[in-house]
Amino acid sequence: MRDVAIVSFAQAKNVRRELDANEVEMVMPVVSEAVEQSGIPRREIGFTCSGSCDYLAGQPFSFVSALDAVGAWPPISESHVEMDGAWALYEAWVKIQIGDIDSALIYAFGKASMGDLPDVLTLQLDPYYVAPLGPDSVSMAALQARAYLEATGRSERDLAAVAARSRKDAKTNPAAQVTGDFDPERLLGEPYLVSPLRKHDCPPISDGAAAIVLASGDLARKVCKRPAWIRGIDHRIEAHGLGNRDLAKSLSTAEAGRRAGLGTGAVDIAELHAPFTHQELILRDALGLGNEVRVNPSGGPLAGNPMMVAGLARFGEAARVLMDGQASRAVAHATSGPCLQQNMVAVLEGE
Amino acid sequence: MGEHCAIVGVGQTKHDTLRVDVSMPGLIREAVTKAFDDAGVSWGDIDAVVLGKAPDMFEGTMMPELFLADALGAVGKPMLRVHTAGSVGGSTAIVAASLIQAGIHKRVLTVAYEKQSESNAMWALTVRIPFQQAIVAGAGGYFAPLIRAYMARTNAPDDTGIRVALKDRLNALKNPTSHLTFPDVSYEMVRDSPMLWDPIRYLETCPSSDGACAMVLAAEDAAKTSPNPPAWVHATAMRSEPTMFPGRDQVNPQAGRDCAAALYKTAGIKNPRKELDCAEIYVPFSWFEPMWMENLGFAPAGEGWKMTQEGATALDGDLPVNASGGVLSSNPIGASGMIRFAESALQVRGLAGEHQVPGAKKALGHAYGGGSQFFAMWVVGSEQP
Structure with a gap:
């Protein structure tokens, strides 16, 4: 197995009801912060994977517009699980194990306040x-x-x-x-x-978002003083x-x-x-x-x-x-x- | 690209408008049982399960992988649930393959399904984002303007879509899993069918189906002991881009072109039209065949329609496209992409039955989703790469 580490983490403040931001606006700051903290240029991140659930937003394809928060242009290698973002992290970890890429961005969002x-x-x-x-x-x-x-x-x-x-x-x-x-x-x-x-x-019932950057071996050591x-x-x-x-x-x-x-x-x-x-x-x-x-x-x-x-x-x-x-x-x-x-x-x- | 991965078992349900005879677990089991028979394996041989489907709202069950864990034999095993819009069947297969390629598992069961009779997919696909006008009705309402743009851009003959539909509907007659079959289908029948979303006619559009597709993927050692010939994964690729921004080419999206380029590079393919023997591509509306022919690099920009008009994409053409009858003939949305991937595997295994492309050795499986923005593809071959 390749050595893979978490090199950055950012999350939004958990709140009962986020009235000022939609999902994209909740995701954007945490993604930007995690990427910046990682020290890996966004263009060089090998894979992006997210976790969310349509039933929280009450509409199908709620993850589609969240892609706007990532800056997916030029197009990126990307996937999504209809699960907690931890499983998105697992998918990204698997991808890195194959050996073609050395880093991944993972993010998740949930706005439970849209329903009961x-x-x-x-x-x-x-x-x-x-x-x-x-x-x-x-x-x-x-x-x-x-x-x-x-x-x-x-x-x-x-x-x-x-x-x-x-x-x-x-x-x-x-x-x-x-x-x-x-x-x-x-x-x-x-x-x-x-x-x-x-x-x-x-x-508590919460609205929130979080992002993590994974990096493998030497890259992780290069960008992070003490990788996890x-x-x-x-x-x-x-x-x-x-x-x-x-x-x-x-x-x-x-x-x-x-x-x-x-x-x-x-x-x-x-x-x-x-x-x-x-x-x-x-x-x-x-x-x-x-x-x-x-x-x-x-x-x-x-x-x-x-x-x-x-x-x-x-x-x-x-x-x-x-x-x-x-x-x-x-x-x-x-x-x-x-x-x-x-x-x-x-x-x-x-x- | 890590360890080698092979497809050793494929199963599909009989796709239909309303599979009232089975529940969701029943539908899935029908496909899985066939895939197991093909692979000569049983539940105990499976290390992990990867499930894919399109929006949960199609059935009204949130995160259905949870209640399906039992029916999928996943209890005590790792289970993942993928959702990448219409491309999900393809990306689900790619995630499953990555578990083998990463050397984590020996045999992975991957399944995709949709039971669209539980809801009205057309309105479930009419996404209404707050503060934006709902300007479309269903996927056809979204994609018809893109087809119009393609026609204006290329001056393609007006009947190109009719010819695609006729070809796919004739192919569907040779596929026992097909949902829509019209034994007496003809050019005139397609042409005279009602216009739904101009220029898309009734017989140029996909149905709304109940159906499932399952595959057993295996690592090298496990593949070599399987009873039927395996298909080997030569390359996989996924690309995504945002739905809309000024200047985005929605007719010939960059993400699709980039995805195909990355795919061919990994597979060592320089001339896809020559080196690939057939392709199963995601064509929910007839005109998307010529559009994707260009996007996938089979034809120069502006000339994809010529392949259809010249018969190159027919079952006896130089690049048969959708020998299975394609999405136009069966469309359980979440499974449609995986059916493309599975049919490409069946072709190179020589197990496609009546719709077999003779001697197919290398094939493309393709799926797309969202507003032509999510792409998943693989190349499979009869030879180990």
Whole structure:
């Protein structure tokens, strides 16, 4: 495998409702910033790949006009996944492995404020047997939380602690949407949203965009003082039906982590795409991350969760910590689908 | 270009207006089962799955790869979902091939589908961006002016489109998967069909289909043990450009020309008209055949129509184009590009049946999308490169 590293990362501030910018206008500044930071001239970037979802914009081909933000002229080699941008990063990483190109630009955008997100996400479900019943994303997460708490003996207090820690850490993240000091005991006094989940257990609804530049070997070393090397990356999907898998566990995360080489050494930090508090605990279990591992120093998805962006942002946040020299080995994780159906894990190292 | 990649299995559904007999998973399984039979493999042999389709709104299911993971046998495996507008079937195949070329997997299943009977594709394709007037109705409304511009630019005879449609519809009669078949089709029948978007007549336009296409791609070792002859990927290329800006040539887009040039360079092709034996290209409206002949470098600028008029693109011409009947005969949009790629593979494998181009050794698969701005292409050959 060729050595490939994240050499730059930029993201928009996560906001509940971006009223002043459409998708193109949200993407343009982050793409420009990531490209500029990378030090690689835009014309020399070998491949561009993006992640987004038409159902957020409520119109087909919403990614088409986003191309205007990239400056695709003269024409560029480009592709798009209807998934979180983390999978666009994977596609670009694969392209670089073939050996024809040495760099790639990845970007993602999501403007959930265009619709009612929990209802929109219902349309992700099996259209014949499940979606017509109308379960929303929060209710399904609550089913999973209940299964997890019952299977492990963990408590709602453990969930509140995750929320309080995330939002405290987010105070130092300028892109975060929900930040502040919260007392877990007081959080437990709040009413249930959908039992056993309270509002603090759920991610905010966010508009956002992010961009990353990947570079291989010598190019990465040339343009970046301390690149964040992708030492291993893998992703796996599970059965769709909630009744067809053990919701208290994430077998696909465990398998992806194993294949990404997570077990070969200790990690300092992990950026986990866990939109709900209990999902962070499930993912920690799946990846075998002990208490010594600092999880989501950025505040994570509980502080800002732009759909299609939050997974890619985990890669960017993990890379940033490595590039800054604050850690030497990190885990980046992204998820897709209801109740952690699909998961990607990468092991990153600073050099 | 990394490891060698071969196409060892191809499967297609019977394409139709309304496949009421199958669900989306059922439609996909029909294509995958055929591809597995061709490749002599089963679910356990597949390392990863790459799914492609056009806008999710065609079926009303958001990110359907999630619920289709089970039907695609993807559980426990990596799965990717590609969407690059109309070119998606082609780019999906290219992403799948890249997983082999990068040495990551040995066998990859790639599938593209559309079940357009779930919605009204024409209006789903009438994109209305805020603060812009919706000035077109469907893809035909978008592309008809480009055809007009081509006619004005080249002085091509008015009946060029009719001749393309007649040829493709005759070819479709030899393809058992075809959606539209008109056994008594004639020049007069096409000419006298109603005008939809002037100059595009009813029989010069593509249908709206339910259908799926699947391919099993394999690395060198796996390909050599497959029961039927493989097709080898000689080159792939993708190019994109923005939808509109002043001075953009939408009739003969730069992205298409650049994509073809990059493709031929990788494949070592200097004279595509001579060195390629046939081509499956994305022609949703008849006139796009001569337009793409020029864009792809088969004919000099302004002379693509001559290839049609002289019969060069017919099944017995020197460069048969769309021997399968093309997009004019079957159009499950998300799959249409992959069908072009798969049909090019069938030709060089010698497995195209009644619409086989005799002795085809090297073929082009082509797809485009958006406002003639996204291009995906590959060259496949019977010989390992």
